[in-house]
Amino acid sequence: MEDQVTALHAYRKFAVFLSASVFAGMAMAQPLESTDPDLFFTIDGEDAGIVPIAVETGQSNPVSYDFGSGSVSLRVADAISMSGRYTDPLFCFDFSPGVSALASLDVIDANGHPVVAGLSLDGSLQYDLLANQIGVTPLAGSRCFYKGSSTNVFGLFGQPPFEPEAAPGDSIFGDAFLGEAVSIEFQGLPSFVTAGSQISYQLVVSNVSGRRLDNLGLQELFPANEDFFDATLTLDGWTCSGGVQCPSSSLNGSDSLRFQGFDMRPGETIVFDITRTVNGSSAVDSVIDLYAGVIAADTPLEPFDTAQTSTTVVGAGDSLSVAPAEATVGEDAVITVTALDAGQNPVPGIEVVIDNTDGLQVDPVGPTTTDPEGEVLFRASTTAAGDYSVQFSATDTAISPGTGTVSFNAAAPDAIVAYVDQNGAVANGSDQVLVKVYLEDQFENPVPGITVEVIDDGGLTSLPPSAVTAPSGIATLPATSEEADSYLIELAVSGQTSETVTVNFVAGDPADFLFVQGPTDTPEEGTISPAVVVQLVDENGNWIEDNDSVEITLQLRQGSSAIIPGLAVATVTDGQATFPGLSLDGVPAGIDYYLRAFGTFSGAPLLQDSTPFDITALVPDTLALNLDFDSQYSQGAQASGLIDFTYTQNAGDIEQIFNVFRVFDDQGEEVDPATYDAIFQSVSYGPAGYENYIRPLSGSSAANVVAPESVQITADFVLESTAPLGDYTLSLTSYDVTGEDPDSVSLGNADNGDYPIFASAVTDSISLVEAQ
Numbered sequence: 001m002e003d004q005v006t007a008l009h010a011y012r013k014f015a016v017f018l019s020a021s022v023f024a025g026m027a028m029a030q031p032l033e034s035t036d037p038d039l040f041f042t043i044d045g046e047d048a049g050i051v052p053i054a055v056e057t058g059q060s061n062p063v064s065y066d067f068g069s070g071s072v073s074l075r076v077a078d079a080i081s082m083s084g085r086y087t088d089p090l091f092c093f094d095f096s097p098g099v100s101a102l103a104s105l106d107v108i109d110a111n112g113h114p115v116v117a118g119l120s121l122d123g124s125l126q127y128d129l130l131a132n133q134i135g136v137t138p139l140a141g142s143r144c145f146y147k148g149s150s151t152n153v154f155g156l157f158g159q160p161p162f163e164p165e166a167a168p169g170d171s172i173f174g175d176a177f178l179g180e181a182v183s184i185e186f187q188g189l190p191s192f193v194t195a196g197s198q199i200s201y202q203l204v205v206s207n208v209s210g211r212r213l214d215n216l217g218l219q220e221l222f223p224a225n226e227d228f229f230d231a232t233l234t235l236d237g238w239t240c241s242g243g244v245q246c247p248s249s250s251l252n253g254s255d256s257l258r259f260q261g262f263d264m265r266p267g268e269t270i271v272f273d274i275t276r277t278v279n280g281s282s283a284v285d286s287v288i289d290l291y292a293g294v295i296a297a298d299t300p301l302e303p304f305d306t307a308q309t310s311t312t313v314v315g316a317g318d319s320l321s322v323a324p325a326e327a328t329v330g331e332d333a334v335i336t337v338t339a340l341d342a343g344q345n346p347v348p349g350i351e352v353v354i355d356n357t358d359g360l361q362v363d364p365v366g367p368t369t370t371d372p373e374g375e376v377l378f379r380a381s382t383t384a385a386g387d388y389s390v391q392f393s394a395t396d397t398a399i400s401p402g403t404g405t406v407s408f409n410a411a412a413p414d415a416i417v418a419y420v421d422q423n424g425a426v427a428n429g430s431d432q433v434l435v436k437v438y439l440e441d442q443f444e445n446p447v448p449g450i451t452v453e454v455i456d457d458g459g460l461t462s463l464p465p466s467a468v469t470a471p472s473g474i475a476t477l478p479a480t481s482e483e484a485d486s487y488l489i490e491l492a493v494s495g496q497t498s499e500t501v502t503v504n505f506v507a508g509d510p511a512d513f514l515f516v517q518g519p520t521d522t523p524e525e526g527t528i529s530p531a532v533v534v535q536l537v538d539e540n541g542n543w544i545e546d547n548d549s550v551e552i553t554l555q556l557r558q559g560s561s562a563i564i565p566g567l568a569v570a571t572v573t574d575g576q577a578t579f580p581g582l583s584l585d586g587v588p589a590g591i592d593y594y595l596r597a598f599g600t601f602s603g604a605p606l607l608q609d610s611t612p613f614d615i616t617a618l619v620p621d622t623l624a625l626n627l628d629f630d631s632q633y634s635q636g637a638q639a640s641g642l643i644d645f646t647y648t649q650n651a652g653d654i655e656q657i658f659n660v661f662r663v664f665d666d667q668g669e670e671v672d673p674a675t676y677d678a679i680f681q682s683v684s685y686g687p688a689g690y691e692n693y694i695r696p697l698s699g700s701s702a703a704n705v706v707a708p709e710s711v712q713i714t715a716d717f718v719l720e721s722t723a724p725l726g727d728y729t730l731s732l733t734s735y736d737v738t739g740e741d742p743d744s745v746s747l748g749n750a751d752n753g754d755y756p757i758f759a760s761a762v763t764d765s766i767s768l769v770e771a772q
Helices: 675-677 747-751
Strands: 030-041 049-054 063-066 069-074 090-094 102-110 116-119 127-128 134-138 142-147 153-158 184-186 190-195 200-206 211-221 233-241 259-266 269-278 287-296 302-313 319-322 325-328 333-339 351-356 361-363 373-380 386-394 402-409 415-421 433-440 449-455 466-469 474-479 488-492 501-506 514-516 532-537 551-558 560-571 576-578 590-601 604-609 613-616 622-628 632-634 638-646 656-663 682-686 710-718 727-738 758-770
Touching: 030 727, 049 200, 090 102, 090 211, 116 134, 116 259, 142 287, 142 302, 153 287, 153 302, 153 325, 184 211, 184 287, 200 675, 200 682, 233 466, 287 433, 302 622, 319 386, 325 373, 333 386, 333 488, 415 501, 433 488, 449 474, 466 474, 514 590, 560 576, 560 590, 622 727, 622 758, 656 758
Parallel strands: 030 134, 069 102, 090 116, 184 302, 190 302, 319 402, 325 402, 514 604, 632 758
Antiparallel strands: 030 049, 063 069, 090 142, 102 116, 127 134, 142 153, 184 200, 200 269, 211 259, 211 287, 233 269, 287 302, 319 333, 325 333, 333 373, 351 386, 361 373, 386 402, 415 433, 433 474, 449 466, 449 488, 488 501, 514 532, 532 576, 551 560, 551 590, 590 604, 590 613, 622 638, 638 710, 656 727, 682 710, 727 758
C-alpha cells in the first residue's frame, strides 16, 4: 500500500466520529495475532475516526481486494489498546439499492462478524502514506452506528436516538408532538455469569410509531474473539417470534444478528430469544459488553434506537453472604442469601439449603438455586419478636456457609396496661412515684418505641408530658410532690386512651403541729368556739393522717408568759386532735392571747403557736328598736311603715324574744281590739321569714326567735274607711322569753309582767284624717 501515493480527502461530511472496536458476530474468525501499528482504517467525516486494522495469523495482507466485483474487505481491531473492554462499536447499513457505485466495502470486526456488508463507496480507496491510513467515502444512503469520539454516545453518527420533546420546532405551548420511533432493548441478561455457563436473554424490537416501517436494519454485537477480549461469548443460536416478517437468518450466515430489509407494522414487536455460552477461559472480574442498533432509514424521519448492556464474569462459589432481614411479627421477613466468589462477586447457579432456622418458620425448606443475580430468597415468619440467627450452606461443600440475623419487631399496640410503681411515696419533693404503661401487640410481644402521652395529669405537674416505651414495652413517667394527695392520671397511646390510674403521695414523719381551726375572739368567762383543732404535719405541712400516738398539750399564752400552762391535753387520732369547750374562766379581757401546742415524736420536740386572739369584756344584751311611720294617714288608704331591729347578743344569754305592737289614743289609753282592727283592716309583715316578729293585738302567733343582728321589717296595711279619726301613738315592746315554750307565750302573760322587758317601748305618732 505504501507505493500508492494519494492524499486522504473528505468527500462528504458525516458530522460523525467513527471509531470501531471489537464487535460481536455469528462465526469465530481466524485468531488475530496483533494489530498493525502502522496501518489504520478511516471513514471520512468532520470528526474523522481512525481504527487500527487487525492482522490475521499467517496472513500478510490485512486488506483484500476483489477487482472483479469492485469490492474491498478488511478487518478492524480494538481501538482502545486491546484492553479487553468492548468499547467502540461500529456497524453500517447501505440504504442505496440500485445505485451504481465504483466500489463497495465489507468490514469484519475483530470477532470475525460482518459489521459492514457491501457498503457503496463514492470513489476509489484513498491513501495517506504519511499517516499509513486507508480512507473511504460512502454514498449518501449509508447509515453507520458507532460511538462518537467527542460525544461518547453510541448511536447513529454518534448521536442518541431522536427525542421528540427535544425537537425545538415540534411543539406548541410546551406539548411535544410524538414523532415516528422504533425501539430496541436488551432484556433478561443476568448481571453476573460464570465462565463456561450458558446464558439466555432477549432482544426486543418494537415499532412504536403510527405508521409502517419498511426496510429496517438491525445489528447485535458482542465480544467473541478470545485473543482480543478477557471475556467472550460463543455463537450458540437464536430464534425470532412475534413479527409478521420475523427474520429467520442473519446476513452473511452470521449468528451475530445482522439483518436488513425486514418490515414492521405499527405497534408490532419482534422478540429475539438468544442463547450464548460464556467462554470457559473468560477472566474473572472481566465485563462483557453487548450492543445493538436498529434503523428504518427509508422514512423521512429515519427513526432509530440503540441498546447496550453488560454482565460481569465471576469465579466459582467461595462463600455465602446472608443479608440482615427485618419484619413485623405476623408478616414475612425476606432473607437474601448471595453466593459470592473469592472476589466477593455474586455467583448464579449455586444450590443453597438452610441449616439452622433458630425456631423460625422458613420457606422454601428444600435446596434453592441462586438466580442470575447470584441471589436466592427465603421467607421467614414467627409471632415472637426478637433477633434470630439463621445459617445457610451450599450443597457444594467447598463453599463456606453463611450466617445472618433476622429481626422481628413487635406489631402495633393491641393491649395497654397502666399501673403505678412505688405508689404512696413520701411527699418530700424527692421520693418518686413511677407511672408505667406497658404495651403489647396481638401476639403478646412488648412494643418498644411508642410514645405514651399524658392527657390529664390531675394536677401532678411534675409528671412528664410523655415517655417512649423501652425494649421491655414499658414507658416510665416519674413524678414527685411536696403535697400529700391523690392524683387521677389519664394517658393515651396512638389515639387510644388507657384506663386512668391514681397516684398517691403520703405525708412523711411528724415535723410540726398545724392549727387547722385556731382560737377566735372569745368573751370573758366564755369558752373558745368553734373547737380548736390541731393537726400533726410533716416538714411540708402535709397532714399525717395515719398517726394515733403523739400527745399534744395546749397552753394559753400572752406575750412570753404562760397564762394557763396546761389548758388541755389530747392524743391525736388519725393525725388530728380536737379540743372542744376550752374554758377561759378567770382570764381577764385582753388582746393578743395565743395557744401553744407542743409535744414530742421519737424524742424530737414539736411546737407550734396559734394566731393571736382577743378575750373581750362582758357587755349586756341590747336591742335597738326604731319605728318609721308617716305622720298622717287617710281613712281607707293603703299604707306602710318600717320597723327596725338591731340586736347585739354580747353575753349570749338571750335566745328568744317576744315583740308586741300596741296602739294608744291621744289620752294615752291603749285602744281596744275593735278599734285596733278598725285602724288596721289588714296588715302583713315582710320580708318573708320575718312575719312573726310582730305580735298584733288580735289574732295569735308564736313567740319569736331572736332576730338577726339587723333586720328591717315592712308593715303593709289598709285602713278602714270608717277608722276613727284622731291622733294615735304606735308602740313596740320586746320581752325576754328565753326558755319558754313558744306556743305558750301570750299577750296576757306579757301584760301580767310574767316576762322581763328586754327593750322598752319605742313609739311613733300618727294622725288619721278623713279621706280626701
